[in-house]
Amino acid sequence: MATAxxxxxxxxxxxxxxxxxxxxxxxxxxxGCAAARxxxxxxxxxxxxxxxxPRRPKIDIQVKTWMGDDGLGPALRYPLKIKxxxxxxxxxxxxxxxxxxxxxxxxVSDWTxxxxxxxxxxxxxYWASLLDMEEVANETAVTIHVPRANVVTPDSLKGLMKKxxxxxxx
Amino acid sequence: xxxxxxxxxxxxxxxxxxxxxxxxxRGWSALTEPDDKATVWTKESPDGFEFDVLxxxxxxxxxxxxxxxxxxxxxxxxxxxxxxxxxxxxQSTTSDLLRVRAPHPEAESGTLPLxxxxxxxxxxxxxxxAAACATIDKRSVYARRKPQAAMNYLHNLRMGQTERGSFVLxxxxxxxxxxxxxxxxxxxxxGDAPFERKVTTTLMTSLSKLSHAAKLAAKSGxxxxxxESVASGVxxxxxxxxxxxxxxxAGEPVDIxxxxxxxxxxxxxxxxxxxxxxxxxxxxxxxARQFRETAPVTDVEIEGLVVRLDRQPKAQEGxxxxxxxxxxxxxxxxxxxxxxxxxxxxxxxxxxxxxxxTGELVKEGIGFKLINPRDFRVVDDGPGLFE
Numbered sequence: 282m283a284t285a286x287x288x289x290x291x292x293x294x295x296x297x298x299x300x301x302x303x304x305x306x307x308x309x310x311x312x313g314c315a316a317a318r319x320x321x322x323x324x325x326x327x328x329x330x331x332x333x334x335p336r337r338p339k340i341d342i343q344v345k346t347w348m349g350d351d352g353l354g355p356a357l358r359y360p361l362k363i364k365x366x367x368x369x370x371x372x373x374x375x376x377x378x379x380x381x382x383x384x385x386x387x388x389v390s391d392w393t394x395x396x397x398x399x400x401x402x403x404x405x406x407y408w409a410s411l412l413d414m415e416e417v418a419n420e421t422a423v424t425i426h427v428p429r430a431n432v433v434t435p436d437s438l439k440g441l442m443k444k445x446x447x448x449x450x451x
Numbered sequence: 452x453x454x455x456x457x458x459x460x461x462x463x464x465x466x467x468x469x470x471x472x473x474x475x476x477r478g479w480s481a482l483t484e485p486d487d488k489a490t491v492w493t494k495e496s497p498d499g500f501e502f503d504v505l506x507x508x509x510x511x512x513x514x515x516x517x518x519x520x521x522x523x524x525x526x527x528x529x530x531x532x533x534x535x536x537x538x539x540x541x542q543s544t545t546s547d548l549l550r551v552r553a554p555h556p557e558a559e560s561g562t563l564p565l566x567x568x569x570x571x572x573x574x575x576x577x578x579x580x581a582a583a584c585a586t587i588d589k590r591s592v593y594a595r596r597k598p599q600a601a602m603n604y605l606h607n608l609r610m611g612q613t614e615r616g617s618f619v620l621x622x623x624x625x626x627x628x629x630x631x632x633x634x635x636x637x638x639x640x641x642g643d644a645p646f647e648r649k650v651t652t653t654l655m656t657s658l659s660k661l662s663h664a665a666k667l668a669a670k671s672g673x674x675x676x677x678x679e680s681v682a683s684g685v686x687x688x689x690x691x692x693x694x695x696x697x698x699x700x701a702g703e704p705v706d707i708x709x710x711x712x713x714x715x716x717x718x719x720x721x722x723x724x725x726x727x728x729x730x731x732x733x734x735x736x737x738x739a740r741q742f743r744e745t746a747p748v749t750d751v752e753i754e755g756l757v758v759r760l761d762r763q764p765k766a767q768e769g770x771x772x773x774x775x776x777x778x779x780x781x782x783x784x785x786x787x788x789x790x791x792x793x794x795x796x797x798x799x800x801x802x803x804x805x806x807x808x809t810g811e812l813v814k815e816g817i818g819f820k821l822i823n824p825r826d827f828r829v830v831d832d833g834p835g836l837f838e
Contacts, residue, residue: 320520337491374514375507
Protein backbone atom coordinates (compact mmCIF):
# COMPACT_ATOMS: atom_id res chain seq x y z
CA MET A 282 0.00 0.00 0.00
CA ALA A 283 1.31 3.46 -0.86
CA THR A 284 2.08 5.24 2.43
CA ALA A 285 0.97 8.54 0.97
CA UNK A 286 -2.60 7.29 1.06
CA UNK A 287 -2.58 6.63 4.82
CA UNK A 288 -4.61 9.23 6.76
CA UNK A 289 -3.14 9.87 10.22
CA UNK A 290 -6.31 11.64 11.30
CA UNK A 291 -5.12 15.20 12.13
CA UNK A 292 -7.48 18.07 11.30
CA UNK A 293 -6.45 20.33 8.44
CA UNK A 294 -6.47 23.36 10.76
CA UNK A 295 -4.00 21.70 13.07
CA UNK A 296 -1.88 20.65 10.12
CA UNK A 297 -1.75 24.21 8.80
CA UNK A 298 -0.81 25.49 12.21
CA UNK A 299 2.01 22.98 12.43
CA UNK A 300 3.33 24.00 9.01
CA UNK A 301 3.23 27.66 9.95
CA UNK A 302 5.15 26.96 13.15
CA UNK A 303 7.72 24.97 11.16
CA UNK A 304 8.32 27.92 8.81
CA UNK A 305 8.83 30.28 11.72
CA UNK A 306 10.98 27.96 13.82
CA UNK A 307 13.34 27.21 10.94
CA UNK A 308 13.77 30.88 10.01
CA UNK A 309 14.07 32.06 13.62
CA UNK A 310 16.64 29.41 14.50
CA UNK A 311 18.73 30.31 11.47
CA UNK A 312 18.52 33.99 12.37
CA GLY A 313 19.41 33.25 16.00
CA CYS A 314 16.15 34.26 17.67
CA ALA A 315 14.64 32.30 20.55
CA ALA A 316 10.94 31.52 20.21
CA ALA A 317 8.45 30.97 23.04
CA ARG A 318 4.71 30.51 23.38
CA UNK A 319 2.97 33.36 25.21
CA UNK A 320 1.78 32.73 28.75
CA UNK A 321 -1.13 33.19 29.25
CA UNK A 322 -2.65 31.99 26.01
CA UNK A 323 -3.48 34.81 23.65
CA UNK A 324 -5.73 34.89 20.61
CA UNK A 325 -3.48 37.23 18.70
CA UNK A 326 0.02 36.25 19.71
CA UNK A 327 1.26 32.80 18.71
CA UNK A 328 4.97 33.25 19.38
CA UNK A 329 7.34 35.71 20.99
CA UNK A 330 10.72 35.99 19.32
CA UNK A 331 13.60 37.36 21.36
CA UNK A 332 17.27 38.04 20.85
CA UNK A 333 20.34 39.07 22.82
CA UNK A 334 20.98 42.41 21.16
CA PRO A 335 21.92 45.10 23.73
CA ARG A 336 18.36 46.09 24.63
CA ARG A 337 17.08 42.50 24.49
CA PRO A 338 14.45 43.22 21.84
CA LYS A 339 11.36 41.04 21.40
CA ILE A 340 8.66 40.75 18.76
CA ASP A 341 5.20 39.23 19.29
CA ILE A 342 4.15 37.27 16.19
CA GLN A 343 0.83 36.07 14.87
CA VAL A 344 1.20 33.33 12.26
CA LYS A 345 -1.39 32.72 9.56
CA THR A 346 -1.18 30.15 6.78
CA TRP A 347 -3.22 30.78 3.65
CA MET A 348 -4.09 28.83 0.58
CA GLY A 349 -5.90 31.72 -1.11
CA ASP A 350 -3.07 33.75 -2.64
CA ASP A 351 -3.50 34.25 -6.40
CA GLY A 352 0.09 35.46 -6.79
CA LEU A 353 -0.98 38.73 -8.45
CA GLY A 354 -0.15 42.31 -7.56
CA PRO A 355 2.42 43.87 -5.23
CA ALA A 356 0.68 42.56 -2.12
CA LEU A 357 -1.18 39.55 -0.82
CA ARG A 358 -4.76 40.57 -0.08
CA TYR A 359 -5.63 38.57 3.01
CA PRO A 360 -8.95 38.57 4.91
CA LEU A 361 -7.92 38.98 8.53
CA LYS A 362 -10.40 38.34 11.37
CA ILE A 363 -11.48 41.63 12.89
CA LYS A 364 -10.37 40.60 16.39
CA UNK A 365 -6.86 39.83 15.17
CA UNK A 366 -6.84 43.07 13.17
CA UNK A 367 -7.68 45.13 16.24
CA UNK A 368 -5.16 43.32 18.44
CA UNK A 369 -2.35 43.59 15.92
CA UNK A 370 -2.74 47.32 15.26
CA UNK A 371 -2.45 48.25 18.99
CA UNK A 372 0.26 50.78 19.80
CA UNK A 373 -0.23 50.51 23.55
CA UNK A 374 2.06 47.49 23.83
CA UNK A 375 5.46 46.93 25.39
CA UNK A 376 6.58 44.57 22.62
CA UNK A 377 5.85 45.37 18.93
CA UNK A 378 3.56 43.01 17.00
CA UNK A 379 3.81 41.52 13.53
CA UNK A 380 1.63 39.37 11.34
CA UNK A 381 3.47 36.65 9.44
CA UNK A 382 1.37 35.42 6.54
CA UNK A 383 2.46 32.23 4.88
CA UNK A 384 1.21 31.42 1.41
CA UNK A 385 0.93 27.64 1.21
CA UNK A 386 -0.12 25.22 -1.52
CA UNK A 387 -3.74 24.14 -1.56
CA UNK A 388 -2.76 20.50 -1.60
CA VAL A 389 -1.14 19.10 1.56
CA SER A 390 1.10 16.79 -0.38
CA ASP A 391 2.70 19.85 -2.00
CA TRP A 392 3.55 21.53 1.28
CA THR A 393 6.97 19.94 1.62
CA UNK A 394 9.50 18.50 -0.71
CA UNK A 395 12.17 16.18 0.63
CA UNK A 396 15.46 14.99 -0.76
CA UNK A 397 18.76 14.09 0.73
CA UNK A 398 19.90 17.55 -0.24
CA UNK A 399 17.13 19.65 1.21
CA UNK A 400 13.79 19.89 2.90
CA UNK A 401 11.76 22.58 1.16
CA UNK A 402 8.77 24.21 2.79
CA UNK A 403 6.33 25.87 0.39
CA UNK A 404 5.66 28.56 -0.59
CA UNK A 405 6.76 31.72 1.17
CA UNK A 406 6.23 33.72 4.37
CA TYR A 407 5.71 37.49 4.44
CA TRP A 408 5.59 39.93 7.34
CA ALA A 409 3.37 42.95 7.90
CA SER A 410 3.05 45.53 10.65
CA LEU A 411 -0.45 46.77 11.32
CA LEU A 412 0.70 49.37 13.82
CA ASP A 413 -1.61 52.36 14.01
CA MET A 414 -3.91 51.20 11.24
CA GLU A 415 -7.35 52.75 11.25
CA GLU A 416 -10.35 51.42 13.08
CA VAL A 417 -12.87 49.89 10.66
CA ALA A 418 -16.58 49.29 10.76
CA ASN A 419 -16.28 45.73 9.44
CA GLU A 420 -17.81 43.09 11.60
CA THR A 421 -16.06 39.86 10.65
CA ALA A 422 -12.92 40.49 8.65
CA VAL A 423 -10.73 43.17 7.08
CA THR A 424 -8.73 42.74 3.87
CA ILE A 425 -5.17 43.69 4.65
CA HIS A 426 -2.35 44.16 2.18
CA VAL A 427 0.86 42.26 2.94
CA PRO A 428 3.66 43.50 0.63
CA ARG A 429 5.35 40.79 -1.41
CA ALA A 430 8.58 42.69 -0.78
CA ASN A 431 8.40 41.74 2.90
CA VAL A 432 9.68 38.20 2.61
CA VAL A 433 10.62 36.64 5.93
CA THR A 434 14.19 35.37 5.79
CA PRO A 435 16.81 34.94 8.49
CA ASP A 436 18.33 38.25 7.32
CA SER A 437 15.06 40.15 7.34
CA LEU A 438 14.35 38.78 10.83
CA LYS A 439 17.70 40.10 11.99
CA GLY A 440 16.90 43.47 10.45
CA LEU A 441 13.57 43.59 12.24
CA MET A 442 15.19 42.73 15.57
CA LYS A 443 17.78 45.44 15.04
CA LYS A 444 15.03 47.98 14.38
CA UNK A 445 13.26 47.04 17.61
CA UNK A 446 16.53 47.25 19.49
CA UNK A 447 17.10 50.75 18.14
CA UNK A 448 13.58 51.86 19.03
CA UNK A 449 12.45 52.20 15.41
CA UNK A 450 8.80 51.36 14.72
CA UNK A 451 8.26 48.34 12.47
CA UNK B 452 -6.35 26.09 23.53
CA UNK B 453 -3.69 25.58 26.13
CA UNK B 454 -4.66 25.53 29.78
CA UNK B 455 -2.42 27.86 31.74
CA UNK B 456 -1.47 27.72 35.35
CA UNK B 457 -2.31 31.37 35.78
CA UNK B 458 -5.03 33.35 34.20
CA UNK B 459 -4.74 36.79 32.76
CA UNK B 460 -6.32 38.42 35.81
CA UNK B 461 -3.82 36.93 38.25
CA UNK B 462 -0.85 38.01 36.15
CA UNK B 463 -2.28 41.47 35.47
CA UNK B 464 -2.68 42.00 39.20
CA UNK B 465 1.08 41.86 39.83
CA UNK B 466 2.41 45.40 40.09
CA UNK B 467 5.63 46.61 38.44
CA UNK B 468 6.85 47.75 41.87
CA UNK B 469 6.40 44.21 43.19
CA UNK B 470 8.41 42.90 40.23
CA UNK B 471 11.32 45.29 40.71
CA UNK B 472 11.35 44.83 44.50
CA UNK B 473 11.48 41.07 44.02
CA UNK B 474 14.19 41.24 41.36
CA UNK B 475 16.36 43.54 43.43
CA UNK B 476 15.93 41.27 46.45
CA ARG B 477 16.97 38.24 44.40
CA GLY B 478 20.12 39.88 43.09
CA TRP B 479 19.02 41.01 39.62
CA SER B 480 20.14 44.36 38.26
CA ALA B 481 18.74 46.75 35.70
CA LEU B 482 20.53 46.52 32.36
CA THR B 483 18.90 49.43 30.60
CA GLU B 484 17.76 52.85 31.67
CA PRO B 485 14.01 52.83 32.13
CA ASP B 486 12.29 54.16 29.02
CA ASP B 487 8.62 54.87 28.71
CA LYS B 488 7.78 51.24 28.05
CA ALA B 489 9.97 48.83 30.02
CA THR B 490 13.30 48.10 31.66
CA VAL B 491 15.49 45.04 31.09
CA TRP B 492 16.85 43.30 34.21
CA THR B 493 19.54 40.66 34.11
CA LYS B 494 21.17 38.12 36.37
CA GLU B 495 24.03 35.77 35.81
CA SER B 496 23.60 32.16 36.84
CA PRO B 497 26.40 30.27 38.64
CA ASP B 498 27.46 28.64 35.38
CA GLY B 499 27.79 31.93 33.54
CA PHE B 500 24.48 31.99 31.67
CA GLU B 501 22.81 35.38 31.66
CA PHE B 502 19.05 35.50 32.18
CA ASP B 503 17.11 38.57 31.19
CA VAL B 504 13.58 39.76 31.87
CA LEU B 505 11.50 42.68 30.70
CA UNK B 506 9.65 44.72 33.35
CA UNK B 507 6.90 46.95 31.96
CA UNK B 508 6.64 50.46 33.31
CA UNK B 509 2.95 50.24 34.10
CA UNK B 510 -0.01 47.86 34.00
CA UNK B 511 -1.91 49.71 31.28
CA UNK B 512 -0.14 48.06 28.35
CA UNK B 513 -2.32 45.63 26.41
CA UNK B 514 0.36 42.93 26.59
CA UNK B 515 1.09 43.41 30.31
CA UNK B 516 -0.16 39.95 31.31
CA UNK B 517 1.91 38.26 28.61
CA UNK B 518 5.01 40.12 29.75
CA UNK B 519 4.47 39.10 33.37
CA UNK B 520 3.88 35.50 32.31
CA UNK B 521 7.11 35.62 30.30
CA UNK B 522 9.00 37.04 33.25
CA UNK B 523 7.61 34.42 35.59
CA UNK B 524 8.70 31.64 33.27
CA UNK B 525 12.25 33.00 33.11
CA UNK B 526 12.39 33.44 36.89
CA UNK B 527 11.23 29.87 37.34
CA UNK B 528 14.02 28.65 35.09
CA UNK B 529 16.61 30.92 36.70
CA UNK B 530 15.71 29.95 40.26
CA UNK B 531 14.70 26.34 39.79
CA UNK B 532 11.41 26.92 41.61
CA UNK B 533 7.82 26.60 40.53
CA UNK B 534 6.07 29.58 39.03
CA UNK B 535 3.40 29.26 41.71
CA UNK B 536 5.91 29.70 44.50
CA UNK B 537 7.51 32.70 42.81
CA UNK B 538 4.15 34.28 42.10
CA UNK B 539 3.20 33.98 45.75
CA UNK B 540 6.39 35.74 46.77
CA UNK B 541 5.91 38.39 44.11
CA GLN B 542 2.52 39.13 45.58
CA SER B 543 3.99 39.39 49.02
CA THR B 544 7.12 41.46 48.44
CA THR B 545 5.24 44.42 49.77
CA SER B 546 3.59 42.46 52.55
CA ASP B 547 4.68 40.41 55.50
CA LEU B 548 3.44 36.93 54.68
CA LEU B 549 2.09 34.76 57.46
CA ARG B 550 1.48 31.07 56.87
CA VAL B 551 -0.65 29.29 59.43
CA ARG B 552 -0.66 25.57 59.01
CA ALA B 553 -3.42 23.30 60.27
CA PRO B 554 -2.34 19.76 59.52
CA HIS B 555 -5.75 18.23 59.94
CA PRO B 556 -5.66 14.52 59.13
CA GLU B 557 -8.21 14.96 56.36
CA ALA B 558 -6.45 17.99 54.88
CA GLU B 559 -3.97 15.84 53.00
CA SER B 560 -6.77 15.06 50.58
CA GLY B 561 -6.97 18.77 49.84
CA THR B 562 -10.26 19.26 51.64
CA LEU B 563 -11.26 20.23 55.15
CA PRO B 564 -14.65 20.19 56.88
CA LEU B 565 -16.22 23.58 56.16
CA UNK B 566 -17.06 24.30 59.80
CA UNK B 567 -13.45 23.72 60.81
CA UNK B 568 -12.15 25.83 57.96
CA UNK B 569 -14.35 28.74 58.98
CA UNK B 570 -13.28 28.38 62.62
CA UNK B 571 -9.67 28.33 61.55
CA UNK B 572 -9.95 31.53 59.57
CA UNK B 573 -11.78 33.27 62.40
CA UNK B 574 -9.21 32.22 65.02
CA UNK B 575 -6.43 33.46 62.76
CA UNK B 576 -8.19 36.78 62.52
CA UNK B 577 -8.51 36.85 66.33
CA UNK B 578 -4.79 36.21 66.57
CA UNK B 579 -3.96 39.17 64.33
CA UNK B 580 -6.33 41.42 66.25
CA ALA B 581 -4.76 40.40 69.55
CA ALA B 582 -1.33 41.27 68.16
CA ALA B 583 -2.57 44.65 66.96
CA CYS B 584 -4.07 45.44 70.37
CA ALA B 585 -0.85 44.39 72.11
CA THR B 586 1.13 46.67 69.81
CA ILE B 587 -0.92 49.64 71.04
CA ASP B 588 -1.11 48.71 74.74
CA LYS B 589 0.03 45.56 76.58
CA ARG B 590 -2.76 43.96 78.60
CA SER B 591 -3.67 40.51 79.77
CA VAL B 592 -7.20 40.80 78.43
CA TYR B 593 -8.69 43.02 75.75
CA ALA B 594 -12.30 44.08 76.10
CA ARG B 595 -14.85 43.51 73.37
CA ARG B 596 -14.42 47.00 71.96
CA LYS B 597 -10.98 47.22 70.36
CA PRO B 598 -8.99 50.37 69.60
CA GLN B 599 -9.73 51.93 66.21
CA ALA B 600 -6.11 51.63 65.10
CA ALA B 601 -6.28 47.87 65.67
CA MET B 602 -9.53 47.56 63.69
CA ASN B 603 -8.07 49.64 60.85
CA TYR B 604 -5.05 47.35 60.73
CA LEU B 605 -7.31 44.32 60.62
CA HIS B 606 -9.30 45.74 57.72
CA ASN B 607 -6.15 46.01 55.60
CA LEU B 608 -5.14 42.40 56.07
CA ARG B 609 -5.61 40.12 53.11
CA MET B 610 -6.09 36.40 52.93
CA GLY B 611 -3.98 34.79 50.24
CA GLN B 612 -4.80 31.58 48.43
CA THR B 613 -4.58 28.51 50.60
CA GLU B 614 -1.79 26.13 49.72
CA ARG B 615 -2.23 22.45 49.00
CA GLY B 616 -1.02 19.60 51.14
CA SER B 617 -2.08 20.45 54.62
CA PHE B 618 -4.49 23.30 55.03
CA VAL B 619 -2.28 26.40 54.99
CA LEU B 620 -3.89 29.74 55.53
CA UNK B 621 -1.87 32.68 54.19
CA UNK B 622 -2.36 36.15 55.56
CA UNK B 623 -0.76 39.18 53.94
CA UNK B 624 -0.02 42.18 56.11
CA UNK B 625 0.84 45.03 53.70
CA UNK B 626 3.81 47.03 54.87
CA UNK B 627 5.04 50.35 53.48
CA UNK B 628 8.44 49.90 51.79
CA UNK B 629 11.63 51.16 53.28
CA UNK B 630 12.93 54.22 51.49
CA UNK B 631 16.62 54.79 51.82
CA UNK B 632 17.85 58.36 51.68
CA UNK B 633 20.84 58.46 49.34
CA UNK B 634 23.64 56.42 50.90
CA UNK B 635 22.46 56.63 54.48
CA UNK B 636 21.64 53.38 56.22
CA UNK B 637 18.58 53.62 58.44
CA UNK B 638 18.98 53.14 62.17
CA UNK B 639 16.56 50.43 63.13
CA UNK B 640 14.52 49.80 66.23
CA UNK B 641 10.88 48.96 66.79
CA GLY B 642 10.22 52.66 67.11
CA ASP B 643 11.25 53.32 63.52
CA ALA B 644 8.99 50.76 61.91
CA PRO B 645 5.53 51.50 60.54
CA PHE B 646 2.62 50.26 62.63
CA GLU B 647 1.96 47.28 60.36
CA ARG B 648 5.49 45.96 60.83
CA LYS B 649 5.28 46.56 64.58
CA VAL B 650 2.18 44.37 64.70
CA THR B 651 3.77 41.46 62.87
CA THR B 652 6.92 41.78 64.98
CA THR B 653 4.83 41.82 68.16
CA LEU B 654 2.91 38.82 66.87
CA MET B 655 5.99 36.68 66.39
CA THR B 656 7.69 37.72 69.63
CA SER B 657 4.51 37.19 71.66
CA LEU B 658 3.90 33.80 70.04
CA SER B 659 7.43 32.67 70.80
CA LYS B 660 7.14 33.87 74.41
CA LEU B 661 3.80 32.08 74.68
CA SER B 662 5.28 28.90 73.30
CA HIS B 663 8.19 29.11 75.72
CA ALA B 664 5.89 29.72 78.72
CA ALA B 665 3.62 26.88 77.62
CA LYS B 666 6.50 24.41 77.36
CA LEU B 667 7.72 25.38 80.85
CA ALA B 668 4.21 24.95 82.22
CA ALA B 669 3.87 21.56 80.55
CA LYS B 670 7.07 20.41 82.23
CA SER B 671 6.73 21.97 85.69
CA GLY B 672 3.12 23.09 86.09
CA UNK B 673 4.44 26.63 86.64
CA UNK B 674 2.04 29.29 85.41
CA UNK B 675 4.32 32.20 86.36
CA UNK B 676 6.01 32.55 82.95
CA UNK B 677 2.60 33.21 81.38
CA UNK B 678 2.15 36.31 83.53
CA GLU B 679 5.58 37.52 82.53
CA SER B 680 4.78 37.03 78.86
CA VAL B 681 2.07 39.72 78.97
CA ALA B 682 4.86 42.29 78.72
CA SER B 683 5.79 40.74 75.36
CA GLY B 684 2.27 40.96 73.98
CA VAL B 685 0.62 37.76 75.19
CA UNK B 686 -3.05 38.07 76.21
CA UNK B 687 -6.05 35.87 76.90
CA UNK B 688 -7.25 36.82 73.42
CA UNK B 689 -4.05 35.53 71.81
CA UNK B 690 -4.22 32.34 73.89
CA UNK B 691 -7.84 31.70 72.94
CA UNK B 692 -6.95 32.11 69.27
CA UNK B 693 -4.20 29.49 69.47
CA UNK B 694 -6.41 27.11 71.43
CA UNK B 695 -9.14 27.58 68.82
CA UNK B 696 -6.71 26.75 66.02
CA UNK B 697 -5.63 23.62 67.86
CA UNK B 698 -9.26 22.48 67.80
CA UNK B 699 -9.00 22.39 64.03
CA UNK B 700 -5.73 20.49 63.89
CA ALA B 701 -7.17 17.70 66.07
CA GLY B 702 -3.95 16.81 67.84
CA GLU B 703 -1.47 17.92 65.21
CA PRO B 704 0.76 20.93 65.96
CA VAL B 705 -0.23 24.47 65.04
CA ASP B 706 2.58 25.81 62.89
CA ILE B 707 2.96 29.53 62.25
CA UNK B 708 5.55 30.90 59.87
CA UNK B 709 6.44 34.45 58.86
CA UNK B 710 8.20 35.66 55.73
CA UNK B 711 9.11 39.30 56.15
CA UNK B 712 8.42 41.63 53.23
CA UNK B 713 11.35 42.00 50.87
CA UNK B 714 10.69 45.68 50.58
CA UNK B 715 11.42 46.26 54.26
CA UNK B 716 14.04 43.99 55.80
CA UNK B 717 13.37 42.82 59.36
CA UNK B 718 16.29 44.06 61.44
CA UNK B 719 15.14 42.91 64.86
CA UNK B 720 15.71 39.34 65.89
CA UNK B 721 12.14 38.17 65.57
CA UNK B 722 11.38 34.51 65.18
CA UNK B 723 10.31 33.31 61.78
CA UNK B 724 8.50 30.22 63.00
CA UNK B 725 6.60 29.11 66.10
CA UNK B 726 5.08 25.67 66.63
CA UNK B 727 2.54 24.72 69.32
CA UNK B 728 2.40 21.00 70.04
CA UNK B 729 -0.86 19.55 71.24
CA UNK B 730 0.45 18.83 74.76
CA UNK B 731 0.91 22.53 75.57
CA UNK B 732 -2.57 23.55 74.48
CA UNK B 733 -4.32 22.74 77.80
CA UNK B 734 -1.84 24.99 79.60
CA UNK B 735 -2.47 27.84 77.19
CA UNK B 736 -6.17 27.37 77.75
CA UNK B 737 -5.65 27.53 81.51
CA UNK B 738 -3.48 30.64 81.13
CA ALA B 739 -6.28 32.37 79.22
CA ARG B 740 -8.71 31.49 81.98
CA GLN B 741 -6.37 32.86 84.62
CA PHE B 742 -5.74 36.06 82.65
CA ARG B 743 -9.47 36.69 82.44
CA GLU B 744 -9.98 35.94 86.10
CA THR B 745 -7.27 38.25 87.35
CA ALA B 746 -7.70 41.05 84.85
CA PRO B 747 -9.07 44.29 86.19
CA VAL B 748 -12.64 45.09 85.19
CA THR B 749 -12.73 48.80 84.51
CA ASP B 750 -15.19 51.45 85.59
CA VAL B 751 -17.08 49.39 88.14
CA GLU B 752 -19.25 50.96 90.81
CA ILE B 753 -19.68 48.91 93.97
CA GLU B 754 -22.06 49.47 96.83
CA GLY B 755 -21.94 47.88 100.24
CA LEU B 756 -21.29 48.11 103.97
CA VAL B 757 -17.90 48.95 105.40
CA VAL B 758 -16.93 45.98 107.57
CA ARG B 759 -13.34 46.75 108.44
CA LEU B 760 -11.26 49.88 108.95
CA ASP B 761 -7.50 49.84 108.95
CA ARG B 762 -5.19 52.83 109.28
CA GLN B 763 -1.72 53.18 110.66
CA PRO B 764 -1.43 55.58 113.64
CA LYS B 765 0.47 58.30 111.82
CA ALA B 766 -1.03 57.81 108.32
CA GLN B 767 -3.54 60.04 106.55
CA GLU B 768 -4.79 57.41 104.13
CA GLY B 769 -6.29 54.11 105.15
CA UNK B 770 -7.70 50.83 103.92
CA UNK B 771 -11.28 49.65 104.21
CA UNK B 772 -13.03 46.42 103.39
CA UNK B 773 -16.52 46.60 101.97
CA UNK B 774 -18.86 43.68 101.45
CA UNK B 775 -20.40 44.23 98.07
CA UNK B 776 -21.79 42.36 95.12
CA UNK B 777 -18.94 41.73 92.68
CA UNK B 778 -18.57 39.16 89.94
CA UNK B 779 -21.99 37.72 90.65
CA UNK B 780 -21.65 37.13 94.41
CA UNK B 781 -21.15 38.89 97.75
CA UNK B 782 -17.43 39.54 98.12
CA UNK B 783 -15.00 41.34 100.34
CA UNK B 784 -13.57 44.28 98.43
CA UNK B 785 -10.61 46.18 99.81
CA UNK B 786 -10.14 49.86 98.93
CA UNK B 787 -7.24 52.16 99.74
CA UNK B 788 -8.75 55.56 100.51
CA UNK B 789 -7.58 59.16 100.83
CA UNK B 790 -7.93 61.02 104.14
CA UNK B 791 -11.29 62.56 103.26
CA UNK B 792 -12.77 59.36 101.87
CA UNK B 793 -11.47 57.36 104.83
CA UNK B 794 -13.20 59.80 107.20
CA UNK B 795 -16.46 59.25 105.32
CA UNK B 796 -15.92 55.51 105.51
CA UNK B 797 -15.50 55.74 109.29
CA UNK B 798 -18.75 57.65 109.55
CA UNK B 799 -20.53 55.18 107.28
CA UNK B 800 -19.24 52.30 109.37
CA UNK B 801 -20.47 53.94 112.58
CA UNK B 802 -23.91 54.70 111.19
CA UNK B 803 -24.14 51.36 109.38
CA UNK B 804 -24.76 53.13 106.10
CA UNK B 805 -23.66 51.65 102.77
CA UNK B 806 -21.05 53.39 100.64
CA UNK B 807 -20.62 53.63 96.88
CA UNK B 808 -17.32 53.84 95.05
CA THR B 809 -16.13 53.57 91.44
CA GLY B 810 -12.83 52.09 90.30
CA GLU B 811 -11.14 49.12 88.63
CA LEU B 812 -12.02 45.77 90.19
CA VAL B 813 -9.16 43.30 90.43
CA LYS B 814 -9.17 39.84 91.92
CA GLU B 815 -6.82 39.52 94.87
CA GLY B 816 -6.55 36.17 96.61
CA ILE B 817 -10.03 35.04 97.56
CA GLY B 818 -11.32 38.59 97.57
CA PHE B 819 -11.17 41.68 95.41
CA LYS B 820 -9.49 45.05 95.36
CA LEU B 821 -10.91 48.25 93.94
CA ILE B 822 -8.07 50.29 92.51
CA ASN B 823 -8.08 53.97 91.41
CA PRO B 824 -11.05 54.66 93.72
CA ARG B 825 -13.14 57.67 92.80
CA ASP B 826 -16.55 59.16 93.52
CA PHE B 827 -16.54 57.71 97.06
CA ARG B 828 -19.71 58.64 98.94
CA VAL B 829 -21.95 57.48 101.73
CA VAL B 830 -25.45 56.44 100.72
CA ASP B 831 -27.44 58.54 103.14
CA ASP B 832 -31.02 58.61 101.82
CA GLY B 833 -32.84 56.82 104.55
CA PRO B 834 -32.40 54.85 107.75
CA GLY B 835 -29.28 52.77 108.10
CA LEU B 836 -29.58 49.19 106.90
CA PHE B 837 -29.85 47.68 110.31
CA GLU B 838 -31.67 50.38 112.23
